[in-house]
Each structure stands twice: as C-alpha cells, then as structure tokens.
Amino acid sequence: MDLITLWACLLALAILLYVVLDGFSLGIALLFPTARSEEERDTMMNSIAPVWDANQTWLVFGGGALFVAFPMIYGVLFSGLYIPLLTFIFGLIFRGVTFEFRANATRKGAWNTAFFLGSLVAVIAQGMTLGGVLSGTKVVGGSFAGGPFDWLNPFSLTVGLALIAGYILLGSTYLLIKTEGTVQERAYTQAFRAAWIVLLFQILVTIWTPFHYPSALTNWTNPPRIYFIWAFPLLGLLAFYGLIKSLKTRREVLPFVFSVIFFFAGYLGLIASIYPYAIPPGITFQEAAAQQETLRFTLWGVIIVLPLVLGYTIYNYVVFRGKVRKEGYYHH
Amino acid sequence: MDAVFLSRIQFAVTTMFHILFPVLTIGLSLYLVVVEFLWLITKQEIYYRLYRFWVKIFAINFGIGVVSGVVLEFEFGTNFSHFSQKVSNVFSPLLAFEVMTAFFLEAGFLGIMLFGWERVRRSIHFLATCLVSFGAVLSAFWILAANSWMQTPAGYKLVDGKFMVTDFSTAIFNPSLFARMGHMTLASFETSAFVIAGISAYYLLKEKEIVLFRRSLAISLVMAALFAPLQVYQGDVSGRQVFLHQPLKLAAMEAHWETNTKGGAPFAVIALPDMEAEKNLFALDIPDGLSLLVTHSFEGRVQGLKEFPKKDRPNVFILFWSFRLMVAIGFILLFVMVWAAFLWRRGHLYDHRPFLRTLLVLHPLGFVATELGWVTNEVGRQPWLVYNLMRTAEGVSPIPAGNVIWSLSLFLVIFIVVGTSYFYYVLKTLRTGPDMSSPIPPIQRPAGMRALQEVRGKMEGGPSKAPNPKHQITNKSQ
Numbered sequence: 001m002d003l004i005t006l007w008a009c010l011l012a013l014a015i016l017l018y019v020v021l022d023g024f025s026l027g028i029a030l031l032f033p034t035a036r037s038e039e040e041r042d043t044m045m046n047s048i049a050p051v052w053d054a055n056q057t058w059l060v061f062g063g064g065a066l067f068v069a070f071p072m073i074y075g076v077l078f079s080g081l082y083i084p085l086l087t088f089i090f091g092l093i094f095r096g097v098t099f100e101f102r103a104n105a106t107r108k109g110a111w112n113t114a115f116f117l118g119s120l121v122a123v124i125a126q127g128m129t130l131g132g133v134l135s136g137t138k139v140v141g142g143s144f145a146g147g148p149f150d151w152l153n154p155f156s157l158t159v160g161l162a163l164i165a166g167y168i169l170l171g172s173t174y175l176l177i178k179t180e181g182t183v184q185e186r187a188y189t190q191a192f193r194a195a196w197i198v199l200l201f202q203i204l205v206t207i208w209t210p211f212h213y214p215s216a217l218t219n220w221t222n223p224p225r226i227y228f229i230w231a232f233p234l235l236g237l238l239a240f241y242g243l244i245k246s247l248k249t250r251r252e253v254l255p256f257v258f259s260v261i262f263f264f265a266g267y268l269g270l271i272a273s274i275y276p277y278a279i280p281p282g283i284t285f286q287e288a289a290a291q292q293e294t295l296r297f298t299l300w301g302v303i304i305v306l307p308l309v310l311g312y313t314i315y316n317y318v319v320f321r322g323k324v325r326k327e328g329y330y331h332h
Numbered sequence: 333m334d335a336v337f338l339s340r341i342q343f344a345v346t347t348m349f350h351i352l353f354p355v356l357t358i359g360l361s362l363y364l365v366v367v368e369f370l371w372l373i374t375k376q377e378i379y380y381r382l383y384r385f386w387v388k389i390f391a392i393n394f395g396i397g398v399v400s401g402v403v404l405e406f407e408f409g410t411n412f413s414h415f416s417q418k419v420s421n422v423f424s425p426l427l428a429f430e431v432m433t434a435f436f437l438e439a440g441f442l443g444i445m446l447f448g449w450e451r452v453r454r455s456i457h458f459l460a461t462c463l464v465s466f467g468a469v470l471s472a473f474w475i476l477a478a479n480s481w482m483q484t485p486a487g488y489k490l491v492d493g494k495f496m497v498t499d500f501s502t503a504i505f506n507p508s509l510f511a512r513m514g515h516m517t518l519a520s521f522e523t524s525a526f527v528i529a530g531i532s533a534y535y536l537l538k539e540k541e542i543v544l545f546r547r548s549l550a551i552s553l554v555m556a557a558l559f560a561p562l563q564v565y566q567g568d569v570s571g572r573q574v575f576l577h578q579p580l581k582l583a584a585m586e587a588h589w590e591t592n593t594k595g596g597a598p599f600a601v602i603a604l605p606d607m608e609a610e611k612n613l614f615a616l617d618i619p620d621g622l623s624l625l626v627t628h629s630f631e632g633r634v635q636g637l638k639e640f641p642k643k644d645r646p647n648v649f650i651l652f653w654s655f656r657l658m659v660a661i662g663f664i665l666l667f668v669m670v671w672a673a674f675l676w677r678r679g680h681l682y683d684h685r686p687f688l689r690t691l692l693v694l695h696p697l698g699f700v701a702t703e704l705g706w707v708t709n710e711v712g713r714q715p716w717l718v719y720n721l722m723r724t725a726e727g728v729s730p731i732p733a734g735n736v737i738w739s740l741s742l743f744l745v746i747f748i749v750v751g752t753s754y755f756y757y758v759l760k761t762l763r764t765g766p767d768m769s770s771p772i773p774p775i776q777r778p779a780g781m782r783a784l785q786e787v788r789g790k791m792e793g794g795p796s797k798a799p800n801p802k803h804q805i806t807n808k809s810q
Contacts, residue, residue: 050446053438053439056402061436067424074409075420077409092399093400093750099395145730290421290424297500312440319444
C-alpha cells in the first residue's frame with residue numbers, strides 16, 4: 001500500500017472514531033429533554049463527563065490529518081463548506097462549555113437548553129456538511145470556485161436529520177451500559193425507536209445518493225465493486241437484526257456494539273461508493289495529497305504516538321468503567 | 333470591508349479570546365503539580381484542600397480553552413485556505429503533532445484529574461496532573477513552532493509558489509522558536525502566579541481561611557519571584573532575536589526611522605510615530621539607548637524604518653505602544669516582587685494590607701501583557717503571512733465577505749456570552765470559597781495524614797487558643 005492510500009485509511013479511521021465516540025456524547029445530549037428530573041440529567045451528564053473531551057479530540061485529529069495529508073481537501077472543502085462547518089463549531093462551543101457551567105449553576109435550566117441546542121445544531125450541521133460533500137464541489141485550479149450556499153439542498157438536510165437519529169441510537173445504547181433504573185428503562189425504548197428510524201433513513205439516503213452523485217451507481221454496478229458492494233448493506237442488516245434482538249432481550253452492552261457495527265457498515269458502504277474521489281465529483285485522493293516527505297514524517301509520528309493514545313484512552317474508560325455511581329463527578 | 337480584512341479581524345478575535353485560557357491552564361497546572369507533590373510527600377491535608385479549590389477554577393478555564401481552540405484549527409481552512417494549501421507540507425505536521433502528543437494527553441488524563449478521586453490511588457492521580465500539565469506545555473511548544481515558522485521560515489524550498497519541506501528539524505527548530513517558546517511559557521507561568529497570588533490576597537484581606545491562603549500565597553509568590561525576573565531577561569533575549577531576524581519589525585516596535593550612521597541609536601521611552609511623515613511627531617529619547625539594548629554596545633548600528641519599502645512596513649503606532657505597555661507591565665510585576673522580598677525579610681508578607689491590595693488589583697495584568705505581546709508579535713509580522721515570502725492578502729480563502737461578517741458577528745456574540753458566564757461562575761466559585769470539610773475519599777487518604785487542625789494549631793500557636801486573626805493583621809499593619 002502506498003503512503004497516500006495509507007493516509008486515506010488513517011483519515012477514514014479518525015473520522016470513524018470521531019463519529020462513534022463523539023456520536024454517543026452528542027446523542028446523550030440530544031436525549032436531554034426527555035429526562036424527567038435534574039438528577040436524571042446529572043446521571044446522563046456524568047456518564048460522559050470524564051470522556052467527552054478526549055472523544056472530541058478525534059475531530060481535531062481528523063482535521064489535522066486532513067491538513068497534513070490532503071491539504072487540497074482541507075482548503076477547498078473548508079472554504080466551500082464555510083457556513084455548515086462554522087455552525088458545527090458554534091454548536092460544539094455551547095455543548096462543551098455546558099459541562100462546567102451547568103455544574104456550577106444554581107438554576108440549570110438555561111444550560112440544559114444550551115447543551116441540547118448546541119448539540120442539535122452541531123449534529124445537523126455535521127450531517128449537512130457530509131451531504132454537501134456528496135452533492136459535489138466546484139473546483140478550479142486546485143481551489144474552491146463555488147458559492148457560499150452550494151451545500152444547501154434537500155438531500156444535505158436529509159442527511160442532517162438522519163444523523164440526529166443515528167447519534168440518538170449511539171447515545172441511548174451507551175446509556176444502557178452506563179445507567180440503571182428509569183434512565184436505562186427509557187433508553188431501551190429510545191434505542192428501539194431510533195434503530196428503526198435510522199434504518200429508514202439509511203435506505204432513503206442510499207437510494208437518493210446516486211441522484212446527487214451519479215458515479216455512485218456506476219461504482220455499485222460495475223466490477224470490481226459489484227462483487228463486494230452488497231456485503232455492506234448485508235452487514236448493516238445483520239447488525240440491525242442483532243440490535244433489535246439484543247434490545248428485546250434487555251442486554252446492556254450488546255446493543256451499543258451492534259449500533260457501532262450498524263454505523264460501520266453504512267460508513268464502509270459510503271467509502272466504497274466514492275473512493276478514490278476525495279472531493280466529489282472530480283478530485284481524487286492522489287491529486288489532493290501532500291508531499292511524500294510530509295506524509296512519511298507525520299506517519300512516523302502516528303505510528304509511535306497513536307498506540308499510546310489508544311492505550312491511555314482505553315485506560316481512562318477502564319478507570320471510569322461500570323454504572324455511573326452516586327459519587328457525582330461534579331461535586332469536586 | 334473585504335474578506336481579507338475581515339478574516340484577519342476574525343482570526344485576531346478568536347486567537348486573542350482563546351489565548352487567555354491556555355495561559356492560565358499552563359501556569360495553573362504547574363501550580364497544581366507543585367501542590368499535589370507537596371500533598372504526596374508531606375501528607376498534610378492543607379495541600380489536598382488547596383488542590384481541590386484551585387482545580388475547580390482550572391476545570392472551568394480548561395473547558396473554554398478546549399472549545400475556543402478547536403475554532404482555530406478550522407479557521408486555517410475556512411478563512412486562509414490558500415495559505416493552508418501553499419504551506420501545508422511544512423506547516424501542518426506541527427499542528428498534527430500538537431494534537432497527537434499534547435491534546436490527546438491533556439484530554440486523556442483530565443478525566444482522572446477532575447473526577448478520579450474515588451477511583452485511583454494518590455500516585456496515579458498525581459501522575460495524571462503531571463501529564464495534563466506536561467501536555468499543556470507541549471501544546472504550547474508545537475503551536476509556537478508553527479507560529480515561529482511563519483515569522484522566521486526555515487527548512488523549506490519554494491517550488492511554483494508552494495512550500496516544499498527540505499528538513500523538518502530545521503523547520504521546527506527555526507531561528508525564533510526558542511526565544512518565543514521561553515517568552516510565552518514564562519508569560520503563562522508568571523501570569524498564573526500573579527492570578528493565584530491576587531486571589532489568595534483577596535481571601536487574606538477578607539480574613540477567610542487564612543491558613544490555607546497563606547500557604548497558597550507563599551507558593552504562588554515563590555513562583556512569581558522566580559518567573560518575574562526571568563521574564564524580563566527572556567524579553568531581552570526575544571528583543572535581540574527580533575533585531576537579528578526581523579530588523580524591520582524591531583525598527584517598528586521602537587519607532588526608529590533613521591539608521592544611526594555615527595553614534596548610537598536613541599531609545600524612545602514615549603513617542604508619537606507618524607507613518608505618513610516617516611518620523612516621530614514627539615519623542616522622549618534616551619541617547620544611545622536602543623543600540624545598547626539590542627546590540628549591547630553604545631554605537632551599534634540599528635537599521636531604521638526608512639531603509640525598508642513603505643509597503644512592507646507594519647503599523648508603527650500599534651507596535652510601538654503595544655510593545656511599550658507590555659514591557660511596562662513586566663517591570664511593574666518585577667517591582668511588586670522586589671517589594672514582596674522586602675516584606676518577607678521584615679516578616680510582614682502576609683499581613684501588609686497595601687501589599688495584599690496591590691496583588692489583588694494587579695492580578696489580571698499578566699493577561700494584558702500577554703495580549704499586548706501577541707499584538708506585537710502578529711501585527712509586527714504584517715503585511716506578511718510567511719515573513720518576507722507570502723503576503724496576507726495572498727493567503728485568504730476565495731469566499732465572499734458576507735460569510736465572514738456572518739461568522740465574525742456570531743463569534744463576538746458567543747464570546748461575550750461565554751466570557752460573561754465564565755466570570756460569573758469563577759466569581760461564584762470564589763465567593764463560595766474552598767471546601768474544608770467534605771470527607772477525603774478513602775483511597776486518597778494516606779497513612780499518617782496530618783489533618784488540617786494539627787497544622788492550624790501549629791501555625792497559630794495551639795488550636796484551642798488561636799488568636800483572632802483579625803487583630804493579628806490589623807495590629808501588624810498599623
């Protein structure tokens with residue numbers, strides 16, 4: 001495998017980790033209005049308090065990896081998607097500051113709203129960013145040449161809404177692991193509903209994608225991809241079956257695992273539809289890549305540092321394993 | 333107003349908002365390392381209580397630092413995409429290394445530092461504090477490497493207007509890195525030391541938790557006494573570095589128009605520079621001062637602004653004054669420490685009310701100096717993005733000005749809301765004061781711990797008949 005392909009894989013891994021890890025954090029925030037008391041909200045918040053910052057850092061790493069390995073994608077897409085990307089950031093700001101502000105507030109209502117709305121805005125904007133990328137970007141001479149609202153269309157809005165359901169699925173299944181009692185009970189119902197909605201959105205978006213991005217259909221129906229492209233929806237359906245079954249049998253950890261596989265299947269399907277294009281419709285990863293020396297130098301850093309990062313990230317989850325206790329992280 | 337100007341303003345606003353928080357994160361985390369180390373070895377409960385108090389402020393501060401920092405990484409792409417695409421081969425790995433080696437480290441151990449009290453042993457908790465603190469300093473290293481590269485680019489070759497890397501270690505350890513790294517790290521330490529000292533002085537003035545805050549003040553003043561003089565020295569090092577590598581920037585900082593041909597160049601203490609007329613409308617000069625300062629000789633030659641084309645000059649008025657005010661603050665803080673040393677010798681460090689009031693009033697000055705330093709650093713780089721190689725106007729994204737007006741106004745609103753809430757909750761935490769009574773989690777409680785009462789008793793001459801601290805202080809200060 002050459003350096004560029006390796007970096008494309010690394011980028012895909014970073015985005016996947018971000019989507020799963022921050023996905024469940026954002027999803028729990030999206031469920032905030034369904035909590036019945038401040039105590040329940042405390043429990044939900046405490047289930048992610050020790051990990052949300054590390055989860056969000058995968059976004060910063062993804063951005064950094066893009067900047068290093070594919071500066072043209074970074075430059076072109078970020079200027080083209082200026083509005084949804086910064087909207088995403090604005091949402092993340094409110095989500096992030098809420099952890100400490102809410103803990104210190106006597107009346108928490110305003111911060112409960114900020115936590116929910118900040119996350120909602122961030123998730124929709126994230127989905128619209130993805131929809132915008134799939135809708136195609138006008139590039140002339142290696143730089144962005146379109147208008148400020150090129151990303152805005154019914155398709156991107158639909159992807160935004162789909163992501164809400166997707167993150168609620170991740171958030172609610174994560175709550176199954178971390179909580180008990182009424183919060184967990186409610187999470188079972190929420191996960192069950194979210195799972196069906198996500199499935200419907202998956203089907204809708206899959207059918208709709210070729211209309212916005214015609215080469216997706218060509219990719220699916222021609223060799224070599226026709227030989228394996230069916231495997232992704234199949235994996236997705238199997239994960240969906242496992243998810244529903246494990247929810248019905250009241251399992252605590254399996255639903256989250258199946259949700260992640262469900263996401264993973266959709267994600268692989270997406271990659272298989274657009275690869276080797278980095279900026280649909282016309283720019284490939286090869287064209288967008290940085291200098292070889294840069295790729296090699298930074299790759300060495302990744303090889304040395306990333307295993308350590310994964311190691312202490314896992315350690316952190318181990319330290320805070322089990323149900324959220326009454327210790328209440330926010331009574332420092 | 334065009335996208336170029338607006339993008340510059342937006343980057344300045346977001347950076348200047350962001351920088352306030354890491355400055356305190358870096359310094360306060362060092363302080364927490366010291367306090368927890370003392371807790372670990374002396375087993376005195378007072379250090380545990382001190383840590384738990386300051387870590388609350390640390391946590392609020394850290395959260396805002398994180399979310400305001402994410403903005404910056406995106407802005408290189410959204411607002412300066414041409415810059416990003418042209419320099420990425422050399423520049424972007426520095427940011428990527430910052431994420432990999434520093435951000436992950438901080439975020440990975442912050443959870444344990446803030447919430448791990450009931451779940452890990454004392455030594456592991458201390459390790460987590462150390463790693464968060466180390467991550468904060470490491471993050472400063474990488475971001476200053478990137479910033480310094482823009483000021484004194486190295487380790488590259490230009491191919492068709494694109495920067496290609498030739499040697500990464502030359503690019504990272506570019507000529508101005510060490511001076512800037514030293515100056516910025518010391519700024520963080522010094523600023524934080526004065527913040528801690530000021531807040532501790534507030535409690536001593538209010539006569540609340542005197543034992544705890546005497547200890548707090550003592551540690552912060554030791555830090556300040558170390559860093560204040562070092563920073564003045566490091567400032568001199570940085571100034572000479574600018575003189576060597578960016579003579580035009582230095583001339584602008586000093587409002588120095590004419591190269592001295594015979595005799596030394598004067599140092600303008602205050603001046604009113606006029607960029608159109610290319611002279612100072614008014615100046616109070618110290619003869620030969622500038623030559624002495626930057627060349628360390630009375631007659632050293634210092635290039636004047638007029639030797640450089642007008643279109644390459646930065647704004648002299650802003651630079652001259654931001655630099656002057658920063659230096660003035662450095663000396664004010666140094667003077668406060670001289671005063672502190674004097675009071676310490678006479679045994680009145682903790683009860684001299686004018687001194688404590690001064691600490692309280694001056695405590696935000698470090699932040700002001702840091703911001704002024706950034707203005708000097710960044711305005712002094714103009715009109716270039718990459719010094720002498722790429723102009724700011726060439727680096728901006730092909731986006732309409734409307735985009736930036738939209739985002740800039742939202743940033744301003746959000747920063748006002750977040751900034752106000754920050755002050756509100758920090759003040760609330762300070763009003764509530766330290767928690768002196770919550771039980772220490774069993775896993776944190778060392779064998780042979782010296783409880784608070786014991787220490788209190790020893791310091792104040794027996795727990796039962798401790799003198800009224802109010803009397804003690806008023807008597808001594810009169």
